[in-house]
Amino acid sequence: MSLDTRVETPRKLTRKEQRAVDSKTRLSSPAASIIAVLIAIFWTVPTAGLLITSFRPAADVRRTGWWTVFVDPEFTTKNYVDVLGTSNVADSFFNSFIITIPAVLIPIMLALLAAYAFAWIDFRGRNALFAFVFALQVVPIQVTLIPLLSQYVQWGLDGTFWTVWLSHTIFGLPLAIFLLHNFMKEIPRSLIEAARVDGAGHVRVFFQVLLPLLVPAIASFAIFQFLWVWNDLLVALVFAGPEYSPITRVIATLSGSFGSRWYLLAAGAFVSMVVPMVVFLSLQRYFVRGLLAGGVKG
């Protein structure tokens, strides 16, 4: 698909082609291909097995392995109907949305403002304060849970959505500020200064000049935070009341209590995984960009 772009620059084409040919000669040895295929199989077959299982009739799941569907195919959606009817799976699916949406929006907004100040307002102690925020990424959230919980209990807010949102916001902030600051620094200074000279206040510069340029960066962090909050178990276990549990927590509990009822557990697991998978596959580009900005560039 990227062939078209290569044609425009003939010299590069030959080089890239040369390298493509070279990489072929060094890698299309049968051993290399076999290793690659083996890794790919190892990374996909377990998921495929559970996916197939989630669509097999309960009696079959109990008696035979999922690989037998290739000789004896029989499928049903009953497991999904059943698991959504069981206890609190459907409720928790919506709880996950209710927890995740504010827990993504709020830290982004707070982090954008903080990153703006760090990047574009000169004030004394700026570097020290930025180092402070950066350093707090070191703190594993385990260290904070019990004192935070007792504080929430004191306020009479424990077990509510409010403390779950607040906790996710706090835990997401250091990385958010750091990532957005990195992206913001790359915007040319002249652009900001031109707007300032024209008499625009910080708020106007922020909303009219910076925000449109930052959409990809915001998307990157938003996906991170979305996946992190949706997939979180620890914060949910500690801070969410049972009736506000997100789906990960419910599925983790079912994993113990369903024991051998794999037909239900398989379907439940995929209900919990479908949303992050869709988000991830449709926005993969932004996710990778964020990963590289945070993971390599620092």
Added chain:
Amino acid sequence: MLWLLKPETLPEKFAVMILAILLFALVMGLVLAVVDRPKLPKWVPVAGYLGPAVLLITFGLLWPGMLTIKNSFFSRTGADFVGLENYVRIFTDETFVTVIINTLLWVAFVPTIATALGLVYAVLVDRTRVEKFAKTLIFLPMAISMVGASIIWKFVYEYKPASQPQIGLMNQVMVWLGLEPQQWLLNPPLNTFMLIMVMIWIQAGFAMTVLSAAIKAIPDEIIEAAKVDGVTGMKLFWWVTVPSVRPAIVVVLTTIAMGTLKAFDVVYTMTGGNFNTSIIANEFYIQSFNQGQPQIGAALAVILFVMIAPIIIYNVRQMRISEGER
């Protein structure tokens, strides 16, 4: 007003959510409107922009972190100073020693194997026709929760007695090979390695993505020069590719090491820490919230912190060095 704290029906829950977002927008709007008035001293806008974030971080990370460090030196009720007693117990009690050994096994094997596999795979699929698809396959486990991944693998490890047909793939493979099916998650020390495998499966995609980008950034000239000198195949990999992406490898190793130390979901979901599989992150949860031993939990959290901090510092210094090289 009770429904604001304890909404019961779905519409109530969504209403509370929308209200929370609107409330937040309103407060932030007010703050911005105040600090944007002209001719205010400079610290006012700075406080307006940084204040909320810095306050939250101080309240939610710094302060509770310091309290936990303090609590780790106190008795269960927090009334009596006990010095290092909690730590002494962790490092002498047999159960806790197992937990620490397991944690060290995790942090030794997960980053190294995940990074090695990610690197090999990135090199193998680099510039092939199926590259994008092949990478998505390895990457996908990163999108799903560790809970989901744990259930996927728990099913792979599922055990039935030899007399019955197997439903877990791993034991079916054993049967096909003419071996006895195993209780993969029950027998130490094998079960810890079975859990480690799951974490490797989750983390390899991250390693592959970052290293793949690093490989693509190797200048063509270096590769060509090596080729002219007759360096190909495995030699090219060891003497050109690996040294060229060394800074990225360090970053990946350290990032995965930190993730591994903090993650408790896999152990919690697959074994609950039973059968000698617990690690510090999981034991912290059990001691704090199930066993009613928050002082031990606090000490475990501090140990976790002490293990993670040097890795982050090293990570940051490496990033500085690699940025300086560029």
